Amino acid sequence: MYDPLHDKSPGCGEKYPDSYWANISGTAPDNEGVLTQDIDVDVAIIGAGYTGLSCALHLAREHGIKAHILEANQTAWGCSGRNAGFILKSSGRKSFSTMQKQWGEEVMRGIYHEMEAGVQTVNDLIGEGIDCDVQDLGYIKVAHKKNKLKELVDLAKLQKEMFGYDVQILSKDELNQQYMDDHNAYGAIRYQDGFGLNPLKLAWGYQRFARKAGVRIHCSTPVTDWQEGKQHQLITPLGIVKAKKVVIATNGYTPKNFNNLVADRTLPVLSQIIVTEPLSDDQIAACNFLTSNVVMDTRALKYYYRKLPDNRLLFGGRGAITGKGAEDPYYANRLLSVLKTSFPPLQSLNIAYAWSGWICMALDDLPHIYQNEANNVFYSMGYCGSGVSFSVQAGKRLAEKVAEKAVPHLPLYDSALPKFPLAPLRRVGQWGYFHYGKIKDTWF
Numbered sequence: 001m002y003d004p005l006h007d008k009s010p011g012c013g014e015k016y017p018d019s020y021w022a023n024i025s026g027t028a029p030d031n032e033g034v035l036t037q038d039i040d041v042d043v044a045i046i047g048a049g050y051t052g053l054s055c056a057l058h059l060a061r062e063h064g065i066k067a068h069i070l071e072a073n074q075t076a077w078g079c080s081g082r083n084a085g086f087i088l089k090s091s092g093r094k095s096f097s098t099m100q101k102q103w104g105e106e107v108m109r110g111i112y113h114e115m116e117a118g119v120q121t122v123n124d125l126i127g128e129g130i131d132c133d134v135q136d137l138g139y140i141k142v143a144h145k146k147n148k149l150k151e152l153v154d155l156a157k158l159q160k161e162m163f164g165y166d167v168q169i170l171s172k173d174e175l176n177q178q179y180m181d182d183h184n185a186y187g188a189i190r191y192q193d194g195f196g197l198n199p200l201k202l203a204w205g206y207q208r209f210a211r212k213a214g215v216r217i218h219c220s221t222p223v224t225d226w227q228e229g230k231q232h233q234l235i236t237p238l239g240i241v242k243a244k245k246v247v248i249a250t251n252g253y254t255p256k257n258f259n260n261l262v263a264d265r266t267l268p269v270l271s272q273i274i275v276t277e278p279l280s281d282d283q284i285a286a287c288n289f290l291t292s293n294v295v296m297d298t299r300a301l302k303y304y305y306r307k308l309p310d311n312r313l314l315f316g317g318r319g320a321i322t323g324k325g326a327e328d329p330y331y332a333n334r335l336l337s338v339l340k341t342s343f344p345p346l347q348s349l350n351i352a353y354a355w356s357g358w359i360c361m362a363l364d365d366l367p368h369i370y371q372n373e374a375n376n377v378f379y380s381m382g383y384c385g386s387g388v389s390f391s392v393q394a395g396k397r398l399a400e401k402v403a404e405k406a407v408p409h410l411p412l413y414d415s416a417l418p419k420f421p422l423a424p425l426r427r428v429g430q431w432g433y434f435h436y437g438k439i440k441d442t443w444f
C-alpha cells in the first residue's frame with residue numbers, strides 16, 4: 001500500500017480500495033479525466049478529497065474563481081472515501097478544556113463555532129440534494145472504564161455550560177437498555193447532533209456541485225514535480241499546469257518531499273475499518289442493538305462503531321504502522337475480536353469488508369489552514385482522524401484566503417503546522433505512543 005513517508009507519489013489512476021463504500025455506492029460522477037495538455041490557471045488545487053472539493057466549490061460560488069483540481073487517483077480516493085462517515089462537531093484531538101487553558105475562553109469558543117459551522121455546512125450541502133444515506137441523529141461517547149464515566153460527565157457539564165450544548169448522560173443500564181448492550185461500556189454521554197452517513201456519496205455530491213459551479217476536476221493526474229516561482233509549474237504525467245496560486249489538499253496522503261511548506265509537519269497514521277456481514281434479527285435482539293447512532297470510546301487508542309442501514313456493523317480502530325503491513329489480515333481480525341468482546345452474542349459473525357486509510361496527525365493535535373509568505377501556496381491539513389465535517393469548513397476558509405478575504409483570527413488559521421522534532425523518527429514515536437496507549441487503556 002502507498003506509504004506517504006516513503007513514496008513520492010500516491011499512484012496514478014489507482015482504483016478505489018475494495019471497501020464497503022466503494023461496493024455499495026454505485027458509479028462515480030463524471031470528471032474531466034486525465035489532463036493531457038499544458039494549461040495556465042489562476043488556482044490549482046492538489047487533491048480531490050473533501051478539502052480540495054470544498055475549497056474549489058466555495059471559490060467558485062462565493063468568489064467567482066474557477067479552480068482546477070488535480071487528483072492522482074479518483075475523487076475521494078484518500079481518506080474522504082474510506083472513512084467511517086461520522087459527522088461530529090469536532091476536529092483534531094485537542095480538548096476544549098485544553099484550548100481554554102491554552103488560549104482562553106474567547107478563542108476556545110471561536111474554534112467551537114468553526115467546528116459547529118462545519119457540521120452546518122455539511123448539512124446545508126446535503127440539503128441541496130446529496131443522497132448519502134444519512135442515519136438517525138446521535139453520537140454516543142462510551143466510557144470504556146468506570147473512572148472514565150466521571151471524565152465524560154465533567155466534559156458534558158463543561159459543554160452544557162460553555163456552549164449550551166445538549167448532552168445527555170447515560171448510566172450503564174440506560175445505555176444497555178435504550179441503545180445497545182456493549183459489554184465494554186460503563187456508561188456514556190450522548191450528543192444529539194452527530195450522525196453517520198455514506199462518506200463516498202457525500203464526496204461525489206460535492207464533486208457534482210463543484211463541476212456545476214465551473215470547477216474542472218482532473219482525475220488520474222498526479223502532481224509528480226513542482227517548480228515554484230511567481231508562477232508555479234506543476235508537473236503531471238501528460239501536462240504541465242502553470243498556476244498563480246496552488247492549494248495543497250492532500251492531508252494524510254501528502255507524498256514524501258512534496259513541498260517544503262508542509263514537509264515534516266504531519267504524521268500519517270493508518271486507521272483500519274471492518275464491515276461485517278449483516279446481523280440477523282436474532283443477533284440484533286441478542287445485543288439489544290437498537291441504535292444507529294455513531295459510537296466512539298474513551299480509550300487513548302480509540303475504537304469506533306456504527307450499525308449501517310443494512311444492519312452490518314462498521315468497526316474501526318488503529319491499523320498497521322507502515323504501508324507495507326497495511327493489508328495484513330491481523331489488523332482486521334484484531335478489530336473483529338474486540339467487537340466480539342463488546343458483543344459476545346456475535347461470536348459467529350464474519351468480516352465482509354476490510355480496508356484502511358492514512359489519517360493525518362498534527363504535533364499540536366490541531367488542523368492548520370495556512371499559507372507561504374508570498375501568499376500563493378496554501379494548505380489545510382492535520383485533522384487527526386476527525387475531518388469529515390471540519391474539512392468542509394476548512395475548505396471554505398481556504399477559499400477565503402485564496403481570494404484574499406479576511407478569516408477569523410484563530411490558531412487554526414493564524415499559524416503553521418508545527419514541525420515534528422526528529423522528524424525521521426516519527427514512526428518510532430508512534431510505536432512508543434501505541435505502547436503507552438495500550439498500558440494507559442488497560443490500567444488507568
Ligand SMILES: Cc1cc2nc3c(=O)[nH]c(=O)nc-3n(C[C@H](O)[C@H](O)[C@H](O)COP(=O)(O)OP(=O)(O)OC[C@H]3O[C@@H](n4cnc5c(N)ncnc54)[C@H](O)[C@@H]3O)c2cc1C
Pocket residue numbers: 009010046047048049050051052070071072073074075076077078079080081082083084085086087088221222223224249250251252253254255271272273316356357358359380381383384385386387388389390391
Ligand atoms: C479509516 C478512517 C476513518 C475515518 N473516520 C472518520 C470519521 O468517521 N469522521 C471524521 O470526521 N473523520 C474521519 N476520518 C478522517 C477524514 O476522513 C479526513 O479528515 C478527511 O477525509 C480529509 O479529507 P481531505 O480532503 O483533506 O484528504 P483526502 O480525502 O485524504 O484527500 C487527499 C487526496 O490527495 C490526493 N493526492 C495526494 N498526493 C497527490 C499528488 N501528488 N497529486 C495529486 N493528488 C494527490 C490523494 O490521492 C487523495 O485523494 C477517517 C479517516 C480514516 C482513514
